[in-house]
Amino acid sequence: MISKPLQVAVNEQINFELFSAYLYLSMSAHFESQNLPGFASWTRIQYQEETGHAMKLYRYLIDRNGAVTLKAIDQPATKFKTPLDIFKQILEHEQKVTVRIHKLYELASKEKDYAAEIFLQWFVNEQVEEEKNAGDIIAMLEMIGDSPVSVIMADRQLGARK
Numbered sequence: 001m002i003s004k005p006l007q008v009a010v011n012e013q014i015n016f017e018l019f020s021a022y023l024y025l026s027m028s029a030h031f032e033s034q035n036l037p038g039f040a041s042w043t044r045i046q047y048q049e050e051t052g053h054a055m056k057l058y059r060y061l062i063d064r065n066g067a068v069t070l071k072a073i074d075q076p077a078t079k080f081k082t083p084l085d086i087f088k089q090i091l092e093h094e095q096k097v098t099v100r101i102h103k104l105y106e107l108a109s110k111e112k113d114y115a116a117e118i119f120l121q122w123f124v125n126e127q128v129e130e131e132k133n134a135g136d137i138i139a140m141l142e143m144i145g146d147s148p149v150s151v152i153m154a155d156r157q158l159g160a161r162k
């Protein structure tokens, strides 16, 4: 059975992953409104990934005989600026997620919950990828600039994400 403090923290992380999903979906809707289907697709796929992260934690709590407690999800931003600004915002958000995952891992360690530590290693590695993905796109957007042709090229590139 999972400890009470860890159960509370995992529930908080489920909520934050769902908030992340919501934020990406809001960004996707923004890109749709800007006629940027590739950016919209990329952020919509990310929305699905975040839901997957929440469900991984959800399933884990249940498998460990913990109780899932779903709380209200904060409203995400609805106004956004340029694609570059949005990807900077994404990187900042993912860095916040990384800090939270590391705290969760530290708690599992403190509670001597070895199974939870091993489970959370997946999230630790996932955050390396999440930050790298956002960083790579920022680098590309900075390199190509923000002319309409550049943005359309980047839109095509991001639309290739499966």
Ligand code: FEO
Pocket: 017, 020, 049, 050, 053, 094, 097, 130
């Ligand atoms: Fe679930 Fe993007 O971290």
